[in-house]
Amino acid sequence: MARLEQMSAADRKHHEELECPTFETQPWEDGPPLNKRRVAIVSTAGLHPRDDRPFTLDPGDYYRVIPGDVEANDLVMTHVSANFDRTGFQQDWNVVFPIDRLRELAEEGVVGSVADFHYSFMGAHDPMTIAQEVPRVAELLKKDGVNAVLLVPV
Amino acid sequence: MLGHFFEEAGLPTTQISLIRRHTEITKPPRALWVSFELGRPLGAPGDPAFQKRVLLAALRLFEAAGGPVLEDFPEDAPDSGGEATTLACPVNFAQKQGDLTPTEKLCAAFKREMVSMRPWYDIAMKKRGRTTVGASGADVETIGDILCSILEGRVPDSPRQDISLAHTVAIIAQDLMAYYGEGITAQPGQESPSSKVVADWFWGGTVAAELLLAVQDACKRSEDLMMQIVGSALIIPTSVAAARHERG
Numbered sequence: 001m002a003r004l005e006q007m008s009a010a011d012r013k014h015h016e017e018l019e020c021p022t023f024e025t026q027p028w029e030d031g032p033p034l035n036k037r038r039v040a041i042v043s044t045a046g047l048h049p050r051d052d053r054p055f056t057l058d059p060g061d062y063y064r065v066i067p068g069d070v071e072a073n074d075l076v077m078t079h080v081s082a083n084f085d086r087t088g089f090q091q092d093w094n095v096v097f098p099i100d101r102l103r104e105l106a107e108e109g110v111v112g113s114v115a116d117f118h119y120s121f122m123g124a125h126d127p128m129t130i131a132q133e134v135p136r137v138a139e140l141l142k143k144d145g146v147n148a149v150l151l152v153p154v
Numbered sequence: 155m156l157g158h159f160f161e162e163a164g165l166p167t168t169q170i171s172l173i174r175r176h177t178e179i180t181k182p183p184r185a186l187w188v189s190f191e192l193g194r195p196l197g198a199p200g201d202p203a204f205q206k207r208v209l210l211a212a213l214r215l216f217e218a219a220g221g222p223v224l225e226d227f228p229e230d231a232p233d234s235g236g237e238a239t240t241l242a243c244p245v246n247f248a249q250k251q252g253d254l255t256p257t258e259k260l261c262a263a264f265k266r267e268m269v270s271m272r273p274w275y276d277i278a279m280k281k282r283g284r285t286t287v288g289a290s291g292a293d294v295e296t297i298g299d300i301l302c303s304i305l306e307g308r309v310p311d312s313p314r315q316d317i318s319l320a321h322t323v324a325i326i327a328q329d330l331m332a333y334y335g336e337g338i339t340a341q342p343g344q345e346s347p348s349s350k351v352v353a354d355w356f357w358g359g360t361v362a363a364e365l366l367l368a369v370q371d372a373c374k375r376s377e378d379l380m381m382q383i384v385g386s387a388l389i390i391p392t393s394v395a396a397a398r399h400e401r402g
Contacts (some may be wrong), residue, residue: 004173006347006392008393010392010396011392011393013190015173015175015342018212020176021180022180022181023180025162027210029161029164029165029167033217035216039213041155041278042160044156048385053290053316054290054314054316054317054321054325056317056321059221072283073283073285073381074281076288077286078328080324082303082387082389082390083192083385084191084193085193085194085353086286086328086332086335087193087199087329087339087347087349088194088198088349088354089194090286090332090335090339091282091336091339092200092282093284094196094199094205095194095197095198095199095201095205096194096196096207097196098191098196098205101196101205101206101209105213110210111367123362125186125393127155127284130156131156131159134163135159138159138163145168145204146165148213149157149160149165149166149167149215150168150169150170150209150213151156151157151167151168151170152169152170152196153195154171154193154195
């Protein structure tokens with residue numbers, strides 16, 4: 001379905017015409033082997049703990065913090081778009097927020113550890129305005145010892 | 155695209171990509187393209203082994219010597235392909251409805267349908283130990299009252315004071331769809347239907363969908379600008395609205 005040719009005509013047109021930024025530079029950060037990495041999830045699905053304020057389109061309202069020990073029933077999604085599937089997330093949060101799989105990989109020693117805090121943006125905001133928040137979130141991730149960020153869209 | 159900015163801030167990233175064309179343009183440092191549906195970046199609910207293969211493939215990109223790297227995940231998502239059974243919808247407009255208006259009839263039918271869905275929603279919650287319903291602050295029992303108030307031209311009491319009523323209505327619509335989605339996928343033989351199967355069932359066969367379409371129209375007619383935006387774009391999927399428009 002994420003193949004453009006399999007989408008409805010309306011959805012295909014939207015994604016074909018969506019303007020994507022290009023960059024003159026190609027930043028690239030290296031790090032230790034995977035089994036020494038501390039991994040955080042950064043989602044753009046508009047996820048947050050149930051008792052947090054829902055995402056809005058207000059300027060500045062760009063991200064939420066998801067504690068690493070969050071439980072499945074405490075995570076909800078308030079992305080404003082009606083144009084992607086939510087039934088996968090409804091059945092199994094790992095389809096959008098693969099925290100259980102990540103915890104398993106850490107227990108198996110495949111990755112070093114899982115971050116204490118994860119983050120979610122809400123992808124309906126202008127990506128260039130979201131980007132303004134990235135340095136702040138990056139500093140928070142570094143204070144958590146994170147050296148591997150897994151970006152997960154919807 | 156966020157990958158570019160995180161790397162610029164000194165953090166290594168890898169990402170899952172759902173729209174390959176966008177990733178080809180933005181050229182993030184490390185990306186794994188997957189063929190899955192929008193909204194399902196790990197592919198398959200209830201399939202930990204599959205999810206782990208996707209996750210590992212994305213994380214293994216950290217071992218690349220240089221980039222940008224754009225790799226394709228070799229598997230499509232497993233899909234039951236099953237058909238969602240039609241809800242036994244107890245709608246009978248001739249039944250003891252006297253002089254009800256069309257809106258009152260619709261709301262009465264909707265509330266009966268919600269009740270008929272409740273056992274499956276409850277089973278889903280027990281089975282999964284969670285629900286995604288409730289972000290709007292409205293409980294299941296009041297969702298119908300709030301949406302029907304809007305149809306009747308009344309301003310309902312908002313369950314949230316921290317966001318606008320219009321925005322709350324959009325989240326209530328998502329809560330309603332989640333209530334139905336969680337319930338139908340708990341029915342026998344519906345363990346892992348594709349999103350299309352669930353969407354076709356919901357938008358093609360439920361009174362709840364009829365109600366949301368009516369709410370959408372009411373929001374568009376509102377004098378509140380935010381309510382108009384919610385009605386125009388945030389309740390009904392574009393593909394459903396386009397199909398409705400084509401049918402006239």
